[in-house]
Amino acid sequence: MKRREFLSLSAVTALALLTGCGGSNSSTTGGGPGNGPGNGSGNGNPSLPPANEKLLPIPPALHGNVFDLTVQPAQHEFFAGISTSTFAVNGSYLGPTLFLRNGSTVSINYTNTLNEIISMHGHGMHLPAVMDGTPHQEFSSGDTWTARYTVKQKACTNWYHPHTLDRTAVQVYKGIAGMIIVEDDESDALDLPKRYGADDIPLVLQDRVFDGNGQIVYAPSRMQIMQGYVGDTFIVNGAIEPTFNAEAKEIRFRILNGSNSSVYELGFSDGRNFKQIATDNAFLEAPVTMNRLLLSPAERAEIVVDFTGEKGQTLTLKEYRHNKTFLHIDVNKDAGSITTLPSALTALEHLDPSSAVRTRTFTLEGRMGSFSINGRSMDMNRIDERVPLNDVEIWEVTNTMGIDHNFHIHATHFMLLERNGSTNIAANEKGYKDTIFIPGGENVKLIVKMTDYTDAVVPYMYHCHFLEHEDNGMMGQFTVS
Ligand code: C2O
Ligand code: CU
Ligand code: CU
Numbered sequence: 001m002k003r004r005e006f007l008s009l010s011a012v013t014a015l016a017l018l019t020g021c022g023g024s025n026s027s028t029t030g031g032g033p034g035n036g037p038g039n040g041s042g043n044g045n046p047s048l049p050p051a052n053e054k055l056l057p058i059p060p061a062l063h064g065n066v067f068d069l070t071v072q073p074a075q076h077e078f079f080a081g082i083s084t085s086t087f088a089v090n091g092s093y094l095g096p097t098l099f100l101r102n103g104s105t106v107s108i109n110y111t112n113t114l115n116e117i118i119s120m121h122g123h124g125m126h127l128p129a130v131m132d133g134t135p136h137q138e139f140s141s142g143d144t145w146t147a148r149y150t151v152k153q154k155a156c157t158n159w160y161h162p163h164t165l166d167r168t169a170v171q172v173y174k175g176i177a178g179m180i181i182v183e184d185d186e187s188d189a190l191d192l193p194k195r196y197g198a199d200d201i202p203l204v205l206q207d208r209v210f211d212g213n214g215q216i217v218y219a220p221s222r223m224q225i226m227q228g229y230v231g232d233t234f235i236v237n238g239a240i241e242p243t244f245n246a247e248a249k250e251i252r253f254r255i256l257n258g259s260n261s262s263v264y265e266l267g268f269s270d271g272r273n274f275k276q277i278a279t280d281n282a283f284l285e286a287p288v289t290m291n292r293l294l295l296s297p298a299e300r301a302e303i304v305v306d307f308t309g310e311k312g313q314t315l316t317l318k319e320y321r322h323n324k325t326f327l328h329i330d331v332n333k334d335a336g337s338i339t340t341l342p343s344a345l346t347a348l349e350h351l352d353p354s355s356a357v358r359t360r361t362f363t364l365e366g367r368m369g370s371f372s373i374n375g376r377s378m379d380m381n382r383i384d385e386r387v388p389l390n391d392v393e394i395w396e397v398t399n400t401m402g403i404d405h406n407f408h409i410h411a412t413h414f415m416l417l418e419r420n421g422s423t424n425i426a427a428n429e430k431g432y433k434d435t436i437f438i439p440g441g442e443n444v445k446l447i448v449k450m451t452d453y454t455d456a457v458v459p460y461m462y463h464c465h466f467l468e469h470e471d472n473g474m475m476g477q478f479t480v481s
Contacts, residue, residue: 047212048233049079051240056327058197059178059204059237060096065106067098071120071162071176072113078233078240082214087114087174093238094258095160095178097202100151102184108160111144117164118171122147122180123298123408124158124281124434126451129458129480132410135165135380136458152452153413154282154346154432155187157202157254157300165380169229169260169467173218175238177204177258186346192277193252193304193339201244201251203317204258205266205295205326207231222369225468227403228261234324236317243328248311249335252277254302257295261466262322263404263437266293268305269316269325275341278302279431281413283345288428292320296406296437298465301428304341307331348432351392351447353417359394360385362476364405364438364464370473371464377473383459385478387450395446399438405469408435410460411450411480418445435465456481 069090075083076093089095100106110120110133117140121133127149130137139145158180162171179202193199208231209217220229233240257264268274268291275287280300293301307313310331317327365372376384387393394417397407413432416425420442429436436444456479463475 048210048214049082052077052080054239054242056201056242056244057237057239059094059202060091061099061196062096063099065104067106067108068111069095069108070111070113071118073115074175076175076238078210078235078238079214084210084214084216086216087171087176089176089178093175094204095176097179097181097196098160100180100182102151102153102155102182105150106148108147109144110139110146112139112141115141116167117141118167118176119163120145120147120160121163122158122160124156124300124413125149125180126153126412128453129411129455129460132460133160134163134410134459134461138164151182153182155184156182156278156281156432157256157302158182158281159256159258159298159300163461166471169471170218172258172467173208173260174216179204179254179256181254187283190283190342190345191339192341193250195336198336199247199249199251199339201253202237203253203255203327204237205234205255205264205319206236206258207234207262207322207324209233220468225369225472226366228466229468230262230322234319234322234326236326241325241328243330245333246307246329246331247333247335248307248309248331249337250304250306250308250339250341252302252304254300255293255295256300257297259297261297261468263294263296265320266295266326267291267318267320269318272305272315274303274305276301276303276428277341277345279428280434281432282348284428284431285346285348286344287341290428293428294437296404296435296465297467298406298408298435299437308335348415350415351449353394353447355392356394356447357391359396362395362397362407362462364397364399364401364407364474366401366469366474371469372473373463373476376476378463378475378477380477382477383479384476387478387480389450389454389480391449393448395448396443397436397438397446398443399440402440404437404439405464405466405474406435406437407444407462408465409446409448409462411453412448414446414448416444417447419443450480454481455479
């Protein structure tokens with residue numbers, strides 16, 4: 001255990017002994033600064049007031065073809081009676097969920113009312129490089145930048161976030177992020193939970209460091225830049241251990257690891273099984289039964305949990321690497337519809353490795369506070385790779401370090417061919433991915449194909465999505481032509 005976690009846990013334990021409230025969810029009444037954490041499960045900083053305990057917030061859903069998003073300074077109530085300064089999209093923390101229809105042409109208008117430059121990236125979206133929202137499309141305070149493109153991909157759960165050169169980590173940390181849900185005829189036809197906010201639930205998982213006044217602190221040490229800036233307060237959709245009142249039926253959770261640099265190992269407190277139905281960029285071909293789900297930063301998974309006949313049941317969604325609780329689930333509503341998870345979900349395109357025309361190798365390296373890929377740190381003026389359109393390629397990525405990384409490729413999805421030389425891929429990794437976890441010392445082979453869009457000048461990015469690593473050089477640029 002890291003020393004900081006030990007201190008925070010022991011303080012919570014001491015407090016629980018003093019107040020006799022350890023182990024159960026405390027109420028919000030009588031709270032005030034200094035009265036301890038809003039829960040008894042080790043979440044939060046004991047010097048902070050109680051959590052603004054409440055129901056799971058559901059980001060507003062926006063439908064249509066034109067989306068007006070304002071990236072703004074805001075105040076958000078993480079703790080009862082405390083205003084925390086944040087950045088947000090339209091609201092007070094995070095942003096609305098955008099529903100995009102495959103085949104439709106959309107305009108996403110981002111207006112920057114912050115006092116700093118930003119770019120806004122559609123993570124997981126298959127689109128032209130000039131619409132990607134990378135550091136090459138930064139826009140200033142007072143300006144509006146529009147991502148306009150035709151949606152051309154399968155149903156999936158993507159997200160948007162800043163991608164500002166050297167400033168992505170702090171801007172995401174202050175609250176700029178939101179989900180993008182792509183829907184298509186196939187997702188329409190499947191008998192899946194799809195009542196957004198009722199049985200189809202977005203979960204943006206994050207963790208944060210707060211100071212004694214309940215303000216967000218983004219101040220990673222050099223060690224934390226290396227090993228991860230993991231907060232002691234775990235939040236979901238901007239709330240600390242909120243409660244979701246579930247219908248007694250199948251519930252679909254669209255889970256995004258929206259953290260800067262935390263790997264989450266998720267499961268339910270009763271150890272129950274659930275089915276993973278989608279990876280980053282599409283449904284899996286068939287549901288995969290599991291009871292633990294590992295997600296590194298920026299990865300998504302859709303899961304279906306069956307609460308049929310369980311009215312009265314209470315449980316929690318837990319994070320086992322840091323021993324935290326994200327969400328309380330009270331199954332206390334009658335089913336508003338019946339769904340029956342299909343045994344086949346979609347057909348994926350499996351590119352043949354023998355059709356690959358070349359292998360590119362990427363070596364993730366670093367020393368204290370500075371990172372590189374193939375010995376080079378990110379340089380806006382250097383194109384690292386030129387990828388021919390429609391060529392099938394193998395991208396082999398090696399983490400040479402003793403710390404965890406992941407690898408994200410813009411503009412497309414890929415599939416995992418090998419992990420550490422083995423073609424024995426876990427069933428829930430046999431899907432379309434745009435971000436792949438690479439623990440310390442490990443190696444992956446990905447099969448990649450760039451399609452549809454060329455631009456000889458404007459690049460896309462590939463990078464580690466641990467944001468402190470990305471901002472400190474672990475990113476490269478490629479063009480497609
Ligand atoms: Cu989620 Cu290059 O980004
Ligand atoms: Cu991306
Ligand atoms: Cu990394």
